Amino acid sequence: MTKKEKLQHILETLDKIYGTTKDGFYHNQDWQLLTAIMLSAQSTDKQVDEALPGLFGRFRTAEEVAQAPVEEIEEYIRSVGLYKNKAKNMKKCCEQLVKDYGGKVPDKLEEVLKLAGVGRKTATLFLADAYGIPGVTVDTHVFRISHRLGWAKGKNPEQTEQELMKVLPKDHWNRINFQLIYLGREICTARKAKCTQCPLQEWCEKNL
Numbered sequence: 001m002t003k004k005e006k007l008q009h010i011l012e013t014l015d016k017i018y019g020t021t022k023d024g025f026y027h028n029q030d031w032q033l034l035t036a037i038m039l040s041a042q043s044t045d046k047q048v049d050e051a052l053p054g055l056f057g058r059f060r061t062a063e064e065v066a067q068a069p070v071e072e073i074e075e076y077i078r079s080v081g082l083y084k085n086k087a088k089n090m091k092k093c094c095e096q097l098v099k100d101y102g103g104k105v106p107d108k109l110e111e112v113l114k115l116a117g118v119g120r121k122t123a124t125l126f127l128a129d130a131y132g133i134p135g136v137t138v139d140t141h142v143f144r145i146s147h148r149l150g151w152a153k154g155k156n157p158e159q160t161e162q163e164l165m166k167v168l169p170k171d172h173w174n175r176i177n178f179q180l181i182y183l184g185r186e187i188c189t190a191r192k193a194k195c196t197q198c199p200l201q202e203w204c205e206k207n208l
Contacts, residue, residue: 006203043081065094089117128174137177141184150205
């Protein structure tokens with residue numbers, strides 16, 4: 001079987017098991033989605049989901065966040081990991097959005113990366129979810145599994161991102177992240193992969 005055929009089997013299997021769209025975080029505006037993604041770093045989706053209704057019920061615009069004391073922002077995100085640091089970044093980010101972008105999040109990667117608390121992973125994921133801009137988001141699950149599958153050999157997330165953009169069809173870029181996150185949480189775990197339970201086992205480089 002060729003590499004291209006193996007890739008096709010894997011992508012079709014991931015689509016079948018995990019679907020091609022995901023449930024996003026609760027939000028009504030683009031800055032709220034960016035905030036939710038920022039809060040999700042080193043936190044569970046459940047922790048973030050619990051915080052968002054109260055947070056966005058209190059702060060309805062980026063301007064309101066920018067003007068709020070950081071201590072008040074902290075009160076609404078205490079359920080989230082590293083909440084003190086995230087509250088500072090959230091306030092600073094919203095100050096930048098108001099001052100430089102009229103309260104809206106820009107749609108260019110280089111502009112989003114200028115915002116406080118926003119790294120490449122957050123920026124790429126936001127652009128994909130908010131504006132449908134194709135991009136490969138490389139977190140720990142994507143990094144680990146893409147190497148096990150033989151899709152990438154890069155030593156860091158940026159190198160791996162570039163490799164995956166060459167390997168994967170563009171229409172799979174946005175969804176590969178959540179598909180591999182689900183696979184990584186349940187089966188292809190960091191400590192000990194459950195290879196015998198994996199739906200991708202027969203095409204995985206790790207098992208060859």
